[in-house]
Amino acid sequence: MKIIVDQDRCVASGQCVTAAADVFDQRDEDGIVVLLTDTPPEDLAADVHQAAAVCPALAILVED
Amino acid sequence: MTIHEAPAYPMARASGCPFDPPPKLRELQDEAPLVEVQIFGRPAWLVTRYAEQRKLLADPRLSADVTTSGYPSPTGTPPKSDGGVGIGFILMDDPEHARLRRMVTAPFMIKRVEAMRPGVQKIVDGLIDDLLAGPKPVDLMEAFALPVPSLVICQLLGVPYADHDFFQQNSKQLIKMTATQEQRATAHGNLAAYLDNLVGEKLDNPGDDLLSGLTERIKTGELTRQDAAGIGVLLLLAGHETTANMIALGTLALLEHPEQLAVLRETDDPKLVAGAVEELLRYLNITHNGRRRAVLEDIELDGQVLKAGDGVIFPNDIGNRDPEVFPDPDVLDLQRDARRHVAFGFGVHQCLGQPLARMELQVVYSTLYRRIPTLRRAAELDEIPFKHEGAVYGVHSLPVTW
Secondary structure (H helix, E strand, C coil): CEECCCCCCCCCCCCCHCCCCCCCCCCCCCCCCCEECCCHHHHHHHHHHHHHHHCCCCEEECCC | CCCCCCCCCCCCCCCCCCCCCCHHHHHHHHHCCCCEEEEEEEEEEEECCHHHHHHHHHCCCEECCCCCCCCCCCCCCCCCCCCCCCCCCCCCCCCHHHHHHCCCHHHHHHHHHHHHHHHHHHHEEEEEHHHHHHHHEEHHHHHCCCCHHHHHHHHHHCCCCHHHHEEEEEEEEEEECCHHHHHHHHHHHHHHHHHHHHHHHHHCCCCCCHHHHHHHHHHHCCHHHHHHHHHHHHHHHHHHHHHHHHHHHHHHHHHCCCHHHHHCCCCCCCHHHHHHHHHHHHHCCCCCCEEEEECCEEEEEECCEECCEEEEEEHHHHHHCCCCCCCCCCCCCCCCCCCCCCCCCCCCCCCCCCHHHHHHHHHHHHHHHHHHHCCCCCHHHHCCCCCCCCCCCEECEEECCC
16 A cells, blocks of 8 residues: 655645544644654554545545 | 436425435435535536546546636525625635635644544533523523634633623624625624734734744744634634534534443443444534535536536535435444535535544533533424524524433
8 A cells, every 4th residue: 555645736624634633644734644654553444544535625635 | 417307406495304414315315416406596416426526526627716607606696706805715725725724723732632532522521510500490501502613712722711701702703694695794793803803903913823933924924814813713613503503403412312422431442432432423414505616627427517607506405414424324323434424515615623523522421411411402303493584593592401
Protein backbone atom coordinates (compact mmCIF):
# COMPACT_ATOMS: atom_id res chain seq x y z
CA MET A 1 0.00 0.00 0.00
CA LYS A 2 1.30 3.45 -0.93
CA ILE A 3 -0.37 6.77 -0.11
CA ILE A 4 -0.06 10.09 -1.93
CA VAL A 5 -1.64 13.27 -0.56
CA ASP A 6 -2.20 16.55 -2.38
CA GLN A 7 -1.73 19.44 0.05
CA ASP A 8 -2.92 21.98 -2.54
CA ARG A 9 -6.30 20.28 -2.84
CA CYS A 10 -6.69 19.61 0.91
CA VAL A 11 -9.42 21.67 2.63
CA ALA A 12 -8.45 20.71 6.20
CA SER A 13 -11.68 18.91 7.03
CA GLY A 14 -9.64 16.66 9.32
CA GLN A 15 -11.61 13.56 8.43
CA CYS A 16 -8.48 11.60 7.49
CA VAL A 17 -7.08 12.15 10.99
CA THR A 18 -10.32 10.89 12.52
CA ALA A 19 -10.23 7.81 10.27
CA ALA A 20 -6.52 6.95 10.59
CA ALA A 21 -4.61 9.01 13.15
CA ASP A 22 -1.48 6.86 12.83
CA VAL A 23 -1.16 7.76 9.16
CA PHE A 24 -2.47 11.31 8.78
CA ASP A 25 -1.85 14.48 10.76
CA GLN A 26 -2.53 18.20 10.22
CA ARG A 27 -0.12 21.14 9.87
CA ASP A 28 -0.26 23.36 12.95
CA GLU A 29 -0.57 26.61 11.01
CA ASP A 30 -3.58 25.73 8.82
CA GLY A 31 -4.73 22.16 9.42
CA ILE A 32 -3.57 20.96 5.99
CA VAL A 33 -2.84 17.23 5.73
CA VAL A 34 0.56 15.85 6.67
CA LEU A 35 1.44 12.25 5.92
CA LEU A 36 3.08 10.47 8.89
CA THR A 37 3.95 7.47 6.72
CA ASP A 38 3.34 6.84 3.04
CA THR A 39 3.61 3.04 3.41
CA PRO A 40 1.57 2.12 6.50
CA PRO A 41 1.27 -1.49 7.69
CA GLU A 42 -1.44 -3.58 6.03
CA ASP A 43 -3.54 -3.79 9.19
CA LEU A 44 -4.32 -0.08 8.71
CA ALA A 45 -5.55 -0.61 5.14
CA ALA A 46 -9.25 -0.39 6.02
CA ASP A 47 -8.74 2.86 7.96
CA VAL A 48 -6.64 4.37 5.16
CA HIS A 49 -9.27 3.50 2.55
CA GLN A 50 -11.92 5.02 4.81
CA ALA A 51 -9.82 8.21 5.04
CA ALA A 52 -9.54 8.41 1.26
CA ALA A 53 -13.27 7.76 0.83
CA VAL A 54 -14.37 10.54 3.18
CA CYS A 55 -11.87 13.16 2.01
CA PRO A 56 -14.15 15.86 0.55
CA ALA A 57 -11.37 17.28 -1.62
CA LEU A 58 -10.30 13.92 -3.11
CA ALA A 59 -6.80 14.76 -1.92
CA ILE A 60 -5.81 11.22 -0.85
CA LEU A 61 -4.73 8.59 -3.34
CA VAL A 62 -4.15 5.00 -2.18
CA GLU A 63 -2.29 2.53 -4.38
CA ASP A 64 -2.64 -1.09 -3.25
CA MET B 1 -33.98 22.24 -20.09
CA THR B 2 -37.73 22.61 -20.24
CA ILE B 3 -39.79 23.49 -17.22
CA HIS B 4 -43.18 22.19 -18.30
CA GLU B 5 -44.36 19.53 -15.88
CA ALA B 6 -41.10 19.63 -13.96
CA PRO B 7 -41.93 19.38 -10.24
CA ALA B 8 -41.32 22.44 -8.08
CA TYR B 9 -38.48 22.36 -5.54
CA PRO B 10 -38.42 22.34 -2.54
CA MET B 11 -41.08 19.73 -1.86
CA ALA B 12 -43.12 19.30 1.32
CA ARG B 13 -42.48 16.59 3.88
CA ALA B 14 -45.27 14.11 4.57
CA SER B 15 -47.35 15.05 7.60
CA GLY B 16 -46.50 12.90 10.59
CA CYS B 17 -43.01 12.14 9.22
CA PRO B 18 -40.93 15.08 10.50
CA PHE B 19 -37.62 13.20 10.22
CA ASP B 20 -38.01 11.94 6.67
CA PRO B 21 -37.30 13.77 3.40
CA PRO B 22 -40.27 14.72 1.22
CA PRO B 23 -41.75 11.56 -0.38
CA LYS B 24 -41.48 13.21 -3.81
CA LEU B 25 -37.68 13.20 -3.45
CA ARG B 26 -37.68 9.42 -2.99
CA GLU B 27 -39.85 9.09 -6.11
CA LEU B 28 -37.43 11.23 -8.13
CA GLN B 29 -34.44 9.31 -6.76
CA ASP B 30 -36.00 6.05 -7.92
CA GLU B 31 -36.57 7.63 -11.34
CA ALA B 32 -33.10 8.96 -12.19
CA PRO B 33 -29.92 10.41 -10.68
CA LEU B 34 -30.44 13.73 -12.49
CA VAL B 35 -33.96 15.15 -12.86
CA GLU B 36 -35.33 18.49 -13.90
CA VAL B 37 -37.20 20.57 -11.35
CA GLN B 38 -38.33 24.15 -11.23
CA ILE B 39 -37.51 26.71 -8.63
CA PHE B 40 -39.41 30.00 -8.62
CA GLY B 41 -40.53 29.15 -12.16
CA ARG B 42 -36.99 28.65 -13.44
CA PRO B 43 -35.51 25.27 -14.41
CA ALA B 44 -32.78 23.59 -12.41
CA TRP B 45 -31.20 20.14 -12.15
CA LEU B 46 -31.84 18.07 -9.05
CA VAL B 47 -29.14 15.50 -8.24
CA THR B 48 -30.96 12.75 -6.38
CA ARG B 49 -28.37 10.04 -5.75
CA TYR B 50 -25.38 9.83 -3.45
CA ALA B 51 -22.72 8.89 -6.03
CA GLU B 52 -23.67 11.67 -8.44
CA GLN B 53 -23.93 14.20 -5.61
CA ARG B 54 -20.38 13.45 -4.50
CA LYS B 55 -19.03 13.41 -8.03
CA LEU B 56 -20.52 16.79 -8.97
CA LEU B 57 -19.90 18.54 -5.65
CA ALA B 58 -16.21 17.74 -6.09
CA ASP B 59 -16.21 19.06 -9.69
CA PRO B 60 -14.54 22.49 -10.13
CA ARG B 61 -16.73 23.15 -13.19
CA LEU B 62 -19.53 23.97 -10.74
CA SER B 63 -19.60 27.35 -9.04
CA ALA B 64 -20.81 28.14 -5.51
CA ASP B 65 -20.83 31.87 -6.30
CA VAL B 66 -24.40 33.20 -6.06
CA THR B 67 -23.65 35.83 -8.69
CA THR B 68 -22.79 33.18 -11.34
CA SER B 69 -25.38 33.08 -14.12
CA GLY B 70 -27.94 30.35 -13.44
CA TYR B 71 -27.28 30.01 -9.69
CA PRO B 72 -30.51 28.61 -8.20
CA SER B 73 -31.04 31.02 -5.32
CA PRO B 74 -33.06 29.41 -2.50
CA THR B 75 -35.00 32.62 -1.99
CA GLY B 76 -35.72 33.42 -5.63
CA THR B 77 -34.15 36.85 -5.43
CA PRO B 78 -30.60 37.46 -6.56
CA PRO B 79 -28.42 38.70 -3.72
CA LYS B 80 -27.57 42.34 -3.61
CA SER B 81 -23.95 42.94 -4.50
CA ASP B 82 -23.47 46.27 -2.80
CA GLY B 83 -19.81 45.62 -2.07
CA GLY B 84 -20.47 45.59 1.67
CA VAL B 85 -19.75 42.90 4.24
CA GLY B 86 -20.53 39.48 2.75
CA ILE B 87 -21.00 36.17 4.51
CA GLY B 88 -17.50 34.91 4.12
CA PHE B 89 -16.11 32.42 1.65
CA ILE B 90 -19.08 30.04 1.59
CA LEU B 91 -20.40 31.68 -1.58
CA MET B 92 -17.03 32.11 -3.33
CA ASP B 93 -15.04 29.91 -5.68
CA ASP B 94 -11.39 28.90 -5.54
CA PRO B 95 -8.76 30.28 -5.52
CA GLU B 96 -10.17 33.17 -3.40
CA HIS B 97 -12.35 30.75 -1.41
CA ALA B 98 -9.34 28.58 -0.53
CA ARG B 99 -7.19 31.60 0.34
CA LEU B 100 -9.74 32.93 2.84
CA ARG B 101 -10.78 29.54 4.19
CA ARG B 102 -7.20 28.60 5.02
CA MET B 103 -6.98 31.66 7.27
CA VAL B 104 -9.47 30.07 9.67
CA THR B 105 -8.86 26.32 9.34
CA ALA B 106 -6.30 26.01 12.16
CA PRO B 107 -8.73 26.46 15.13
CA PHE B 108 -10.93 23.68 13.69
CA MET B 109 -8.21 21.06 13.30
CA ILE B 110 -8.75 17.79 15.14
CA LYS B 111 -6.16 18.27 17.91
CA ARG B 112 -7.29 21.84 18.67
CA VAL B 113 -10.93 20.73 18.82
CA GLU B 114 -10.02 17.78 21.07
CA ALA B 115 -8.29 20.23 23.40
CA MET B 116 -11.63 22.05 23.73
CA ARG B 117 -13.52 18.88 24.74
CA PRO B 118 -13.11 19.20 28.55
CA GLY B 119 -14.36 22.80 28.37
CA VAL B 120 -17.39 21.75 26.33
CA GLN B 121 -18.11 18.91 28.78
CA LYS B 122 -18.07 21.50 31.57
CA ILE B 123 -20.50 23.75 29.69
CA VAL B 124 -22.84 20.82 29.01
CA ASP B 125 -22.69 19.59 32.63
CA GLY B 126 -23.33 23.10 33.94
CA LEU B 127 -26.38 23.58 31.74
CA ILE B 128 -27.75 20.17 32.79
CA ASP B 129 -27.22 21.13 36.45
CA ASP B 130 -29.32 24.25 35.76
CA LEU B 131 -32.01 22.20 34.01
CA LEU B 132 -32.26 19.78 36.93
CA ALA B 133 -32.43 22.62 39.44
CA GLY B 134 -34.99 24.60 37.44
CA PRO B 135 -38.71 24.33 36.70
CA LYS B 136 -40.20 21.72 34.40
CA PRO B 137 -41.43 21.27 31.77
CA VAL B 138 -38.77 23.34 30.05
CA ASP B 139 -38.03 24.25 26.42
CA LEU B 140 -34.92 22.23 25.64
CA MET B 141 -34.12 24.41 22.63
CA GLU B 142 -33.98 27.60 24.69
CA ALA B 143 -32.50 26.17 27.88
CA PHE B 144 -29.93 23.79 26.44
CA ALA B 145 -29.68 23.24 22.67
CA LEU B 146 -29.01 26.89 21.76
CA PRO B 147 -26.77 27.82 24.72
CA VAL B 148 -24.30 24.92 24.24
CA PRO B 149 -23.01 25.79 20.75
CA SER B 150 -23.52 29.53 21.29
CA LEU B 151 -21.26 29.50 24.35
CA VAL B 152 -18.67 27.41 22.51
CA ILE B 153 -18.54 29.49 19.33
CA CYS B 154 -18.51 32.76 21.32
CA GLN B 155 -15.46 31.55 23.19
CA LEU B 156 -13.72 30.40 20.01
CA LEU B 157 -14.42 33.59 18.05
CA GLY B 158 -14.11 36.04 20.92
CA VAL B 159 -17.75 37.20 20.80
CA PRO B 160 -19.36 38.23 24.13
CA TYR B 161 -22.00 35.62 25.01
CA ALA B 162 -24.03 38.39 26.68
CA ASP B 163 -25.05 39.39 23.13
CA HIS B 164 -26.60 36.00 22.39
CA ASP B 165 -30.22 37.21 22.11
CA PHE B 166 -29.12 39.69 19.47
CA PHE B 167 -27.14 37.32 17.28
CA GLN B 168 -29.51 34.37 17.71
CA GLN B 169 -32.54 36.42 16.64
CA ASN B 170 -30.79 38.00 13.66
CA SER B 171 -29.35 34.65 12.56
CA LYS B 172 -32.79 33.09 12.69
CA GLN B 173 -34.19 35.86 10.52
CA LEU B 174 -31.32 35.71 8.04
CA ILE B 175 -31.91 32.02 7.26
CA LYS B 176 -35.71 32.15 7.27
CA MET B 177 -36.70 31.38 3.69
CA THR B 178 -40.10 33.03 4.10
CA ALA B 179 -38.65 36.33 5.31
CA THR B 180 -38.68 39.15 2.76
CA GLN B 181 -35.47 40.21 1.08
CA GLU B 182 -35.58 43.42 3.15
CA GLN B 183 -35.96 41.50 6.41
CA ARG B 184 -33.02 39.26 5.55
CA ALA B 185 -30.94 42.24 4.45
CA THR B 186 -31.69 44.02 7.74
CA ALA B 187 -30.72 40.94 9.77
CA HIS B 188 -27.54 40.55 7.75
CA GLY B 189 -26.77 44.24 8.10
CA ASN B 190 -27.20 44.02 11.88
CA LEU B 191 -24.83 41.05 12.16
CA ALA B 192 -22.32 42.59 9.74
CA ALA B 193 -22.23 45.88 11.67
CA TYR B 194 -21.88 43.99 14.95
CA LEU B 195 -18.98 41.86 13.71
CA ASP B 196 -17.32 44.84 12.03
CA ASN B 197 -17.43 46.67 15.34
CA LEU B 198 -15.96 43.68 17.19
CA VAL B 199 -13.18 43.34 14.61
CA GLY B 200 -12.47 47.06 15.13
CA GLU B 201 -12.17 46.56 18.89
CA LYS B 202 -9.85 43.60 18.45
CA LEU B 203 -7.65 45.54 16.06
CA ASP B 204 -6.84 47.80 19.00
CA ASN B 205 -6.97 45.20 21.77
CA PRO B 206 -6.35 41.70 20.38
CA GLY B 207 -7.12 38.71 22.59
CA ASP B 208 -6.52 34.97 22.24
CA ASP B 209 -9.39 34.19 19.87
CA LEU B 210 -10.16 33.61 16.19
CA LEU B 211 -11.34 37.15 15.39
CA SER B 212 -8.18 38.58 16.96
CA GLY B 213 -6.19 36.19 14.76
CA LEU B 214 -7.93 37.69 11.73
CA THR B 215 -6.96 41.20 12.78
CA GLU B 216 -3.31 40.14 12.41
CA ARG B 217 -4.13 39.32 8.77
CA ILE B 218 -5.72 42.74 8.35
CA LYS B 219 -2.53 44.37 9.64
CA THR B 220 -0.38 42.44 7.15
CA GLY B 221 -2.74 43.38 4.31
CA GLU B 222 -3.78 39.76 3.57
CA LEU B 223 -7.38 40.42 4.54
CA THR B 224 -9.69 43.42 4.39
CA ARG B 225 -11.65 44.41 7.49
CA GLN B 226 -14.85 43.78 5.49
CA ASP B 227 -13.79 40.23 4.64
CA ALA B 228 -12.84 39.62 8.28
CA ALA B 229 -16.30 40.76 9.42
CA GLY B 230 -17.88 38.57 6.72
CA ILE B 231 -15.99 35.52 7.94
CA GLY B 232 -17.10 36.42 11.47
CA VAL B 233 -20.76 36.52 10.38
CA LEU B 234 -20.41 33.14 8.67
CA LEU B 235 -18.71 31.40 11.60
CA LEU B 236 -21.02 32.87 14.25
CA LEU B 237 -24.12 31.93 12.28
CA ALA B 238 -22.95 28.48 11.21
CA GLY B 239 -21.39 27.83 14.60
CA HIS B 240 -24.52 28.00 16.71
CA GLU B 241 -27.69 27.55 14.64
CA THR B 242 -26.76 24.23 13.01
CA THR B 243 -25.48 22.44 16.09
CA ALA B 244 -28.39 23.73 18.18
CA ASN B 245 -30.83 22.20 15.72
CA MET B 246 -28.92 18.90 15.69
CA ILE B 247 -29.12 18.79 19.50
CA ALA B 248 -32.86 19.46 19.71
CA LEU B 249 -34.00 17.56 16.62
CA GLY B 250 -31.63 14.70 17.46
CA THR B 251 -33.05 14.48 20.96
CA LEU B 252 -36.60 14.44 19.60
CA ALA B 253 -35.70 11.72 17.07
CA LEU B 254 -34.13 9.64 19.85
CA LEU B 255 -37.17 10.09 22.09
CA GLU B 256 -39.26 8.73 19.20
CA HIS B 257 -36.86 5.76 18.90
CA PRO B 258 -36.47 4.68 22.54
CA GLU B 259 -34.53 1.51 21.67
CA GLN B 260 -31.93 3.70 19.95
CA LEU B 261 -31.88 6.17 22.82
CA ALA B 262 -31.17 3.22 25.12
CA VAL B 263 -28.08 2.37 23.04
CA LEU B 264 -26.64 5.81 23.79
CA ARG B 265 -27.75 5.90 27.41
CA GLU B 266 -26.16 2.57 28.21
CA THR B 267 -22.77 2.96 26.57
CA ASP B 268 -19.53 4.55 27.66
CA ASP B 269 -17.76 3.59 24.43
CA PRO B 270 -16.61 6.80 22.68
CA LYS B 271 -16.47 4.95 19.34
CA LEU B 272 -20.11 3.97 19.61
CA VAL B 273 -21.03 7.54 20.54
CA ALA B 274 -19.04 8.90 17.58
CA GLY B 275 -20.79 6.45 15.25
CA ALA B 276 -24.18 7.46 16.67
CA VAL B 277 -23.42 11.11 15.87
CA GLU B 278 -22.64 10.18 12.24
CA GLU B 279 -25.89 8.23 11.94
CA LEU B 280 -27.94 11.10 13.39
CA LEU B 281 -26.26 13.48 10.93
CA ARG B 282 -27.07 11.11 8.06
CA TYR B 283 -30.63 10.56 9.20
CA LEU B 284 -31.64 14.12 10.08
CA ASN B 285 -30.01 16.36 7.42
CA ILE B 286 -30.85 19.66 9.04
CA THR B 287 -29.51 21.55 6.00
CA HIS B 288 -32.60 20.44 4.10
CA ASN B 289 -32.65 22.99 1.28
CA GLY B 290 -29.92 21.35 -0.73
CA ARG B 291 -26.52 22.65 -1.73
CA ARG B 292 -26.71 25.01 -4.71
CA ARG B 293 -24.33 25.40 -7.63
CA ALA B 294 -24.21 26.90 -11.15
CA VAL B 295 -22.54 25.11 -14.08
CA LEU B 296 -19.50 26.98 -15.48
CA GLU B 297 -18.86 24.70 -18.48
CA ASP B 298 -20.81 21.80 -20.01
CA ILE B 299 -20.63 18.56 -18.04
CA GLU B 300 -21.75 15.17 -19.35
CA LEU B 301 -23.03 12.72 -16.75
CA ASP B 302 -25.29 9.67 -16.94
CA GLY B 303 -26.33 10.48 -20.51
CA GLN B 304 -27.33 14.05 -19.66
CA VAL B 305 -25.57 17.31 -20.41
CA LEU B 306 -25.49 19.97 -17.71
CA LYS B 307 -24.98 23.12 -19.72
CA ALA B 308 -23.01 26.20 -18.70
CA GLY B 309 -25.47 28.53 -16.97
CA ASP B 310 -27.68 25.72 -15.63
CA GLY B 311 -28.54 25.67 -11.93
CA VAL B 312 -27.93 22.50 -9.91
CA ILE B 313 -29.41 21.52 -6.53
CA PHE B 314 -28.02 18.76 -4.30
CA PRO B 315 -30.55 17.68 -1.66
CA ASN B 316 -28.37 15.86 0.88
CA ASP B 317 -31.47 14.66 2.72
CA ILE B 318 -32.26 12.20 -0.07
CA GLY B 319 -28.58 11.61 -0.95
CA ASN B 320 -28.07 10.32 2.58
CA ARG B 321 -31.10 8.05 2.19
CA ASP B 322 -29.78 6.39 -1.00
CA PRO B 323 -30.41 2.63 -0.59
CA GLU B 324 -27.41 1.87 -2.82
CA VAL B 325 -25.12 3.22 -0.12
CA PHE B 326 -27.13 2.89 3.10
CA PRO B 327 -29.26 -0.28 3.27
CA ASP B 328 -32.72 0.35 4.79
CA PRO B 329 -31.94 4.05 4.55
CA ASP B 330 -35.05 5.23 6.40
CA VAL B 331 -34.16 3.24 9.51
CA LEU B 332 -32.34 5.11 12.30
CA ASP B 333 -29.65 2.64 13.36
CA LEU B 334 -26.99 4.17 15.62
CA GLN B 335 -24.77 1.13 15.17
CA ARG B 336 -24.50 1.28 11.38
CA ASP B 337 -21.40 2.71 9.69
CA ALA B 338 -22.73 6.06 8.43
CA ARG B 339 -19.39 7.88 8.16
CA ARG B 340 -19.63 8.40 4.39
CA HIS B 341 -22.73 10.62 4.67
CA VAL B 342 -22.87 13.99 2.93
CA ALA B 343 -24.64 15.90 5.72
CA PHE B 344 -21.70 18.33 5.85
CA GLY B 345 -21.68 18.59 2.06
CA PHE B 346 -18.85 17.38 -0.17
CA GLY B 347 -16.10 19.01 -2.20
CA VAL B 348 -14.02 22.03 -1.23
CA HIS B 349 -16.95 23.72 0.52
CA GLN B 350 -17.56 20.88 2.95
CA CYS B 351 -18.31 22.27 6.41
CA LEU B 352 -15.27 23.91 7.99
CA GLY B 353 -16.60 23.48 11.53
CA GLN B 354 -17.42 19.78 11.27
CA PRO B 355 -14.79 18.60 13.79
CA LEU B 356 -16.19 21.06 16.34
CA ALA B 357 -19.81 20.12 15.57
CA ARG B 358 -19.00 16.42 15.92
CA MET B 359 -17.22 16.92 19.24
CA GLU B 360 -20.05 19.05 20.67
CA LEU B 361 -22.66 16.49 19.59
CA GLN B 362 -20.60 13.62 21.01
CA VAL B 363 -20.42 15.37 24.37
CA VAL B 364 -24.12 16.27 24.35
CA TYR B 365 -25.49 12.91 23.22
CA SER B 366 -23.25 10.97 25.61
CA THR B 367 -24.17 13.13 28.59
CA LEU B 368 -27.74 14.44 28.39
CA TYR B 369 -29.61 11.10 28.37
CA ARG B 370 -27.36 9.50 30.97
CA ARG B 371 -27.81 12.37 33.38
CA ILE B 372 -31.56 12.69 32.73
CA PRO B 373 -32.53 9.09 31.97
CA THR B 374 -36.27 9.75 32.23
CA LEU B 375 -36.19 12.67 29.77
CA ARG B 376 -39.40 12.78 27.73
CA ARG B 377 -41.52 15.01 25.54
CA ALA B 378 -43.92 17.36 27.37
CA ALA B 379 -46.08 17.92 24.27
CA GLU B 380 -47.63 15.76 21.58
CA LEU B 381 -45.44 15.26 18.52
CA ASP B 382 -47.94 17.07 16.30
CA GLU B 383 -47.87 20.11 18.63
CA ILE B 384 -44.14 20.62 18.20
CA PRO B 385 -43.35 23.45 15.74
CA PHE B 386 -40.88 22.34 13.06
CA LYS B 387 -38.73 24.76 11.05
CA HIS B 388 -40.15 23.91 7.64
CA GLU B 389 -39.41 27.46 6.47
CA GLY B 390 -35.83 27.57 7.71
CA ALA B 391 -32.71 27.02 5.62
CA VAL B 392 -31.72 24.93 8.62
CA TYR B 393 -34.35 22.41 9.76
CA GLY B 394 -35.16 21.61 13.35
CA VAL B 395 -37.70 22.59 15.98
CA HIS B 396 -38.57 26.08 17.17
CA SER B 397 -39.10 24.69 20.64
CA LEU B 398 -39.03 21.30 22.35
CA PRO B 399 -40.94 21.11 25.65
CA VAL B 400 -39.46 18.32 27.78
CA THR B 401 -39.84 17.02 31.28
CA TRP B 402 -38.42 14.10 33.31
